[in-house]
Amino acid sequence: MSTSRRQFLRRVSASVAAMPFVSGRGLEAGWGEPNRIRVADPASLISLDSNENPTGPSSRAMAAIRDAVAEGNRYPYELVAALREKAAAFHGVTTKEILLGCGSTEHLRMIVDAFATRGSGLVAATPTYEAPLSAARRRGIPVAAPPLTADLRLDLDAMLNAAAGAGLVYLCNPNNPTGTIRSKSDIEGFIRAVLAKSPKATIVVDEAYFEYVDDPAYDTVVPLALADPRVLVLRTMSKVYGMAGLRIGYAVGHADTIAALGAHSLNLNINTVGAAGAIASLGDQDHVRKERKRNGELRASTRAFFEKAGYQVAVSQTNFLLVDVRQPIADFRKACQDRGVLIGRRFAPLETHARITIGTKDEMKKAVKVFADVLGVSAQAG
Numbered sequence: 001m002s003t004s005r006r007q008f009l010r011r012v013s014a015s016v017a018a019m020p021f022v023s024g025r026g027l028e029a030g031w032g033e034p035n036r037i038r039v040a041d042p043a044s045l046i047s048l049d050s051n052e053n054p055t056g057p058s059s060r061a062m063a064a065i066r067d068a069v070a071e072g073n074r075y076p077y078e079l080v081a082a083l084r085e086k087a088a089a090f091h092g093v094t095t096k097e098i099l100l101g102c103g104s105t106e107h108l109r110m111i112v113d114a115f116a117t118r119g120s121g122l123v124a125a126t127p128t129y130e131a132p133l134s135a136a137r138r139r140g141i142p143v144a145a146p147p148l149t150a151d152l153r154l155d156l157d158a159m160l161n162a163a164a165g166a167g168l169v170y171l172c173n174p175n176n177p178t179g180t181i182r183s184k185s186d187i188e189g190f191i192r193a194v195l196a197k198s199p200k201a202t203i204v205v206d207e208a209y210f211e212y213v214d215d216p217a218y219d220t221v222v223p224l225a226l227a228d229p230r231v232l233v234l235r236t237m238s239k240v241y242g243m244a245g246l247r248i249g250y251a252v253g254h255a256d257t258i259a260a261l262g263a264h265s266l267n268l269n270i271n272t273v274g275a276a277g278a279i280a281s282l283g284d285q286d287h288v289r290k291e292r293k294r295n296g297e298l299r300a301s302t303r304a305f306f307e308k309a310g311y312q313v314a315v316s317q318t319n320f321l322l323v324d325v326r327q328p329i330a331d332f333r334k335a336c337q338d339r340g341v342l343i344g345r346r347f348a349p350l351e352t353h354a355r356i357t358i359g360t361k362d363e364m365k366k367a368v369k370v371f372a373d374v375l376g377v378s379a380q381a382g
């Protein structure tokens with residue numbers, strides 16, 4: 001963690017000093033498994049729990065963000081329009097094919113409201129990113145979520161079987177919490193089959209970790225989404241662009257689908273600072289390349305540590321790893337937290353798997369020592 005971030009967090013905690021600092025880290029807090037920790041000094045912990053990018057936003061985005069703060073007294077009409085134009089130009093589409101959201105979390109709620117009903121429910125996977133599942137459950141909408149394959153990838157055959165009569169099919173590719181991918185041809189085949197078999201279903205592909213993927217068999221399905229109103233793609237500025245706290249995501253799809261989704265959106269759901277940062281970030285693809293490289297190297301060395309120590313790691317294409325630590329995840333997580341490292345929560349039914357976000361080089365050096373200590377192995381394994 002940078003010194004300035006540490007100072008900032010200390011100032012914030014000091015300003016609420018009358019209360020013990022309660023941190024509900026992670027968007028998953030409050031959904032399903034609690035992801036709540038209680039610490040006196042949050043700045044003292046290494047946060048490898050929420051798949052954030054520890055280095056972003058880029059310096060160009062930071063400059064735009066600083067400038068934008070001074071505009072905080074104004075409503076962000078122009079900036080929001082400019083961001084929509086920027087995202088449209090980035091994908092080579094029209095602004096009618098882009099819908100901005102307060103993080104893609106807002107889209108993950110909107111898709112449930114727009115496309116799923118109590119009569120035609122949601123199909124997803126178990127485990128996957130929980131936001132749409134919990135939104136559906138809160139609305140009394142039925143959820144079918146078949147387990148992953150043995151190698152922890154989306155089981156597309158099982159999902160296709162479950163999709164008969166569904167209103168919404170959610171595919172997280174790469175999947176969270178596993179980091180695994182399905183190839184472009186697998187996803188395209190699945191989409192074609194669902195479109196044919198489930199006439200009511202809209203298929204949403206969440207590409208939150210798109211930029212981190214190295215596997216050449218993987219690609220976006222934006223072209224399918226533009227061509228077919230029943231397919232939609234979600235992207236976020238929270239991961240490779242390092243803007244999780246600024247809450248910007250967007251959907252790319254057919255103009256009719258974007259309009260249907262937009263009916264469930266908040267008015268002015270994007271703030272000035274986030275919009276300015278996102279415009280600059282999309283224009284700084286050099287930063288994305290550097291972040292991919294940085295993350296890829298640390299992902300490989302962290303993975304090598306676990307594998308040499310004899311632990312199985314899912315084939316992640318993201319900024320996190322899922323490791324089978326062969327002990328109850330709650331115990332492992334608590335032991336790491338007691339030693340100053342936060343990791344992801346339990347993702348049922350994977351009772352012994354730890355989801356570990358890739359932090360900075362310095363953080364991973366310290367974290368690997370902690371993991372080695374808790375597992376009783378040598379930190380030199382990697």
Ligand code: PLP
Binds near residue numbers: 105176
């Ligand atoms: N989709 C996936 C797959 C995620 O892992 C996350 C966050 O971790 C999100 C969406 C939510 O991201 P945002 O910050 O854009 O709301």
